[in-house]
Amino acid sequence: MSxxxxxxSHIEHGINTIEFYHPQSNSLPAKVLEQLANEIHFAxxxxxxxxxxLKSGGEKSFCAGAxxxxxxxxxxxxxxxxxxxxxxxxxxxxxxxxKFIIGRIQGKCVGGGVGLAAAVDYAIATEKAEIKLSELxxxxxxxxxxxxxxxxxxxxxxxxxxxxxxxxxxxEWAKRKGLFAEVHETTxxxxxxxxxxxxxxSHTSPEAMAEMKKVFWHDTAHWDELLKERAAISGRxxxxxxxxxxxxxxxxxx
Numbered sequence: 036m037s038x039x040x041x042x043x044s045h046i047e048h049g050i051n052t053i054e055f056y057h058p059q060s061n062s063l064p065a066k067v068l069e070q071l072a073n074e075i076h077f078a079x080x081x082x083x084x085x086x087x088x089l090k091s092g093g094e095k096s097f098c099a100g101a102x103x104x105x106x107x108x109x110x111x112x113x114x115x116x117x118x119x120x121x122x123x124x125x126x127x128x129x130x131x132x133x134k135f136i137i138g139r140i141q142g143k144c145v146g147g148g149v150g151l152a153a154a155v156d157y158a159i160a161t162e163k164a165e166i167k168l169s170e171l172x173x174x175x176x177x178x179x180x181x182x183x184x185x186x187x188x189x190x191x192x193x194x195x196x197x198x199x200x201x202x203x204x205x206x207e208w209a210k211r212k213g214l215f216a217e218v219h220e221t222t223x224x225x226x227x228x229x230x231x232x233x234x235x236x237s238h239t240s241p242e243a244m245a246e247m248k249k250v251f252w253h254d255t256a257h258w259d260e261l262l263k264e265r266a267a268i269s270g271r272x273x274x275x276x277x278x279x280x281x282x283x284x285x286x287x288x289x
Contacts, residue, residue, distance in 0.1 A: 115270025
């Protein structure tokens with residue numbers, strides 16, 4: 036794989052595939068978050084797009100969450116809120132998008148990566164797709180992605196993930212809790228299922244799907260403000276001595 040990050044989209048037969056990549060386990064710096072939000076917004080307004088597939092490059096990790104390099108470089112409250120608002124913008128773009136978003140979850144999801152998996156409308160994963168909400172371990176919390184995760188798996192499962200921040204949960208756990216709609220033994224089987232579903236949806240009524248999406252996301256209109264407030268909490272906590280030391284330790288360990 037390349038040493039350069041990217042976000043790109045490809046439209047074929049009404050299926051818009053949005054792919055992101057970062058050489059550090061598909062972590063998410065601000066630029067990737069901004070480009071992702073823009074691509075999702077564009078796909079939602081694009082007449083030829085009937086359904087969206089969200090995927091990441093590489094084989095091992097779907098998404099490692101926030102970029103540790105950028106977390107370590109945050110120096111001000113405004114800088115912290117701006118960075119975490121990037122996650123809020125992506126989740127809100129996914130929420131407001133009138134097209135169904137299928138998630139291709141080929142590997143591990145950490146922190147914000149779990150948030151992305153929760154914000155898609157239908158997640159199809161492999162057995163390698165373990166999940167972990169690691170934020171508390173570095174002195175913050177899953178504040179921005181929390182509403183999306185809790186909406187999908189419920190308060191009890193979300194609390195367990197958020198509190199036991201160093202424990203991996205396997206893909207079957209994630210499926211039982213409702214995060215993943217399907218879990219497949221192989222990447223080939225996962226991709227076959229994604230192809231089948233996306234092809235079916237590309238021939239389905241766009242109006243009906245848009246109305247269904249509104250129903251699925253009811254009671255979330257306040258998320259524009261809510262996620263902004265949550266971003267401010269993370270932005271404040273990431274400046275704490277505890278968080279600075281923990282992030283440094285994680286970077287050294289890597």
